[in-house]
Amino acid sequence: MNDIKKTSRTQARLPRGLADRGPAEIAATERMLAAIKDSYRLYGFEAVETPFIEYTEALGKFLPDLDRPNEGVFSFQDDDEQWLSLRYDLTAPLARYVAENYDKLPKPYRSYRAGTVFRNEKPGPGRFRQFMQFDADTVGTSSVAADAELCMMAADTLERLGVKRGDYVIKVNNRKVLDGALEAIDLGGETNFGRRLTVLRAIDKLDRLGVEGVRLLLGAGRKDESGDFTKGAGLDPAAINFILALIDPGKSWEDQVTTGDVKFTESEIGQQGRTELEAIGRLIAAAGYDDGRVRIDPTVVRGLEYYTGPVFEAELTFEIAEEDGRPVRFGSVGGGGRYDGLVGRFRGDDVPATGFSIGVSRLYAALKAINSPIVAGAAQRGPVIVLVLDQSEIARYQGFVSTLRNAGIAAELYLGASGMNAQLKYADKRNAVCAIIQGSNEREKGEIAIRDLVLGAELAATSKERADYLELRTKAQFLVAESDLLRAVRDVLARHC
Structure with missing residues (x-):
């Protein structure tokens, strides 16, 4: 006997940090x-689409992980040895697109785009390697009115999606204020780029880690619950205390940016940031959004280095229960800010720009938690299923399917090998409203049986009183002439769709 080599079966498993969607x-x-498109269009933004892949150099120093420039993103070389990367966000590709088409685009250029982005980072709860974002950007104006408008649009969009007023806040800060603070602790200039970015990312974790967690990241570093160690910015205690005082959530923003530190008060960029925040505050108030929807908050940082001015965060303030029953705030579902230097990398001159991004996947989880009608709506109905009870008559069944499709009704011919009951169970799993049944008896009479599957499900759950049963059974399945197929199916669909 010949030995039969056994082949190992490939294990079906999803890579970490990724998710299937039904x-x-x-x-x-x-x-x-x-709903997001409707909101963005109301503000005059138009659609544009950029590809999933960009030249890695287009991301430049704005890669998410400075120490591992090809690990923060998924990168590979093409056949001419050029490095390509899956897009990390939708902002850098937009900057490339605007620079490449600058002379053809209206300025200011207002656009929106939705798409999948990829992060080559350690996955964890709420952190994915692939997820969707929905961005809106205004390129070509330095007016802080553009920043204020994005904050107002973010508030309108959340309410359109079913988040109640009072259950969210759009928080605004200015990176120039932070830059002034970093100058005050001698972290200005290009040589301090890495440490400055580490400080900003530490501050950005305030909501999640609290003051003491940020203190550790501003100092030597922090070990998380898994034992992994994150190297800190290495600031001295005085510098740490200065930064923590600036972002103290217990103070008003006026108190926070009014500091007695001489270096900060003499910082031109820091004071410019204050002036811009005051202007945004006036615009927000004039539009009536200062009722709690939009609020100036110096704890907002945003972790990416390319922000140059106002930055904003869309935060949900309601609580949800974790698996262990503890109440937690849902937190951020979007953010953005001004990035005046990003387009200029391609052109050699600065082009003012500002944008806002919604994390679609995270926002979906939040909307599901509050049972928003947007995500809690009825499941999409499946097609009308035409059963095949006689394989020799499959062409006839196909004719019924074509009749329905030609009338604009989604329909499917059952292509399996199971019997009638199994086919009806299949139709239920497909969330079909009705099924078309024709056996030999119906065929001889030129008739078709229409099974109302929705009503049939009600029949299964109703009382066992014979009168009720017979009445529902008559409604749930009935005979019509073949020529009445369309009318009968439309009547059933009208009941439930």
Whole structure:
């Protein structure tokens, strides 16, 4: 006997940091995207689309991980040895697009785009390697009115998605204020780029880690719950205390940016940031959004280095229960800010720009937690299922399918090999409203049986009183002439769709 070599079976497993999505989530996401588009269009933004892949050099020093420039993003070389990367966000590709098409675009250029982005980072709870963002950007104006407008649009968008007023806040700060503070502790200039970015990322974790966690990251570093150690910025205690005083959540923003530190008060960029925040505050108040929807908050940082002015964060303030029952705030679902130097990298001159990005996947989880109608809507109905009870008559069944499709009704011919009951169970799993049944008896009479599957499900759950049973059974499945197929199916669909 010949030995039969056994082949090992490939294990079906999803890579860490990635997620599959079923039809219900996809349908809900589509409703979300439609609502966000409506909001963005109301503010005059138009659609644009950029590819998933960019030249790695287009990301430049704005890669998410300075110490591992090809590890923060997914990168590879093409056949001419050029480095390419999956896009890390939607902002850098937009900057490349605007620079490449600058003379053809209207200025200011207002655009929105939705798409998948990729992060080559350690996955964890709420942190994915692939997720969707929805951005809106205004390029070509330095007016802080553009920044204020994005904050107002973010508030309108959350309410359009079903988040109640009072359950969210759009928080605004200015990186120039932070830059002035970093100058005050001698972290200005290009040579301090790495430490400055470490400080900003530490401050950005204030909501999650609290003051003491940020203190550790501003100092020597911090070990997390898993034992992993994150190297800190290495600031001395005086510098740490200065930074923590600036971002003290217990103070008003006026108190926070009014500091007695001489270096800070003499910082031109720091005081410019204060002036811009005051201007945004006036614009927000004039539009009536100072009722708690939009608020100036110096704890907002944003972790990416390319921000140059106002920065904003969309935060959900309601609480949800974790698996262990503890209440927690949902937190940030979007943010953005001004990035006046990003487009200029391609052109040699600064081009003012500002933008806002919604984390679609995270926002979906939040909307699901509050049972928003956007995501809690009825599941998308499946097609009408035409059963195949006689394989020799499959062409006839295909004719029924074509009749329905030609009338604009989604329909599917059952292509399996199971019997009638199994086919009806299949139709239920497909969330079909009705099924078309024709056996030999119906065929001889030129008739078709229409099974109302929704009503049939009600029948299964109703009382066992014979009168009720017979009445529902008559409604749930009935005979019509073949020529009445369209009318009958439309009647059933009208009941439930």
